Amino acid sequence: MAWFTFAAMESFPAPLAELQPGWVWLAGAGPGDPGLLTVQAWHALGQADVVVYDALVGDGILALAPAGCILESAGKRGGKPSPKQADISLRLIQLAQEGKRVLRLKGGDPFVFGRGGEEALALVRAGVPFRIVPGVSSGIGGLAYAGIPVTHREINSAVTFITGHDMTGDVPGGLDWAALARGAPVIVIYMALAHLRQIAELLLSHGRAPGEPVAIVCRASLPEQKVIESTLAACADDAVTQAVEPPCLVVVGEVVRLRAGLDWLGALAGRVLEPDPLGGRQGREVG
Ligand code: SAH
Numbered sequence: 001m002a003w004f005t006f007a008a009m010e011s012f013p014a015p016l017a018e019l020q021p022g023w024v025w026l027a028g029a030g031p032g033d034p035g036l037l038t039v040q041a042w043h044a045l046g047q048a049d050v051v052v053y054d055a056l057v058g059d060g061i062l063a064l065a066p067a068g069c070i071l072e073s074a075g076k077r078g079g080k081p082s083p084k085q086a087d088i089s090l091r092l093i094q095l096a097q098e099g100k101r102v103l104r105l106k107g108g109d110p111f112v113f114g115r116g117g118e119e120a121l122a123l124v125r126a127g128v129p130f131r132i133v134p135g136v137s138s139g140i141g142g143l144a145y146a147g148i149p150v151t152h153r154e155i156n157s158a159v160t161f162i163t164g165h166d167m168t169g170d171v172p173g174g175l176d177w178a179a180l181a182r183g184a185p186v187i188v189i190y191m192a193l194a195h196l197r198q199i200a201e202l203l204l205s206h207g208r209a210p211g212e213p214v215a216i217v218c219r220a221s222l223p224e225q226k227v228i229e230s231t232l233a234a235c236a237d238d239a240v241t242q243a244v245e246p247p248c249l250v251v252v253g254e255v256v257r258l259r260a261g262l263d264w265l266g267a268l269a270g271r272v273l274e275p276d277p278l279g280g281r282q283g284r285e286v287g
Contacts, residue, residue, distance in 0.1 A: 017040065027044055031137075031142040045066075050072055057107055060222075141220075149262065164191040211231050214230045217249045
């Protein structure tokens, strides 16, 4: 453990916060590529007694934990396939009260569709001190790995992040789909796969064009990253025929066209990038 901590502190020339006994740090691990961990999260990995991690945190990141650090899956603990959120929060409190240095590691950013706020509030109620370590959210950094900027000046002045299902598991009923269709030029959808057909139909029925570009980005930033370029009308069928599997992001909007010019990972594999992916025309600003 010592060499790791030492190496991290040695190579980063600014003071980093220290994970103290009895504390819980709620940290984002980024979309998957270990290089997208923040320096602070990496530093904490070197200090933690216990890492309680989510299913989205991959082996490449867990492998960075030093020998002696206990890795505990929040998804499989006690033989239960999917523990209740309350159980996870209780476990964090218990570990902290045992005086452990606890790193709660979540995919992406802990406060973006990650229940980080719920866990932090449970810590507050229990009087457990905590720190939030933001992470690179997959809806931004993961799309960047697909060569899709979430904003592009010629296309959109706003980007909207939504979840494909709410707490009940259904398409979020609280969303104003008409307003979204009218006023959200770029929509990034987390957890979109289960209800993709319904979401696409909602956007189409509220006026979005069937030919509007859509990308489905799976396992972003990992070696097995897969990107499907489609349209609003075709994306649900394409997800089926291409046997798309989660985790996936779906992005709806003209920014998807930029991938023809910005697929930097593809270029590494020989793709010839298009220097003028918008074809000299301005994108359509919705709203
Ligand atoms: N807190 C996370 C999101 C958790 S919700 C974040 O900020 O990224 C889980 C959803 O995130 C998945 O269903 C998927 O939509 C998305 N996601 C997370 N990691 C991903 C990845 N590497 N590739 C594609 N989608 C990902």
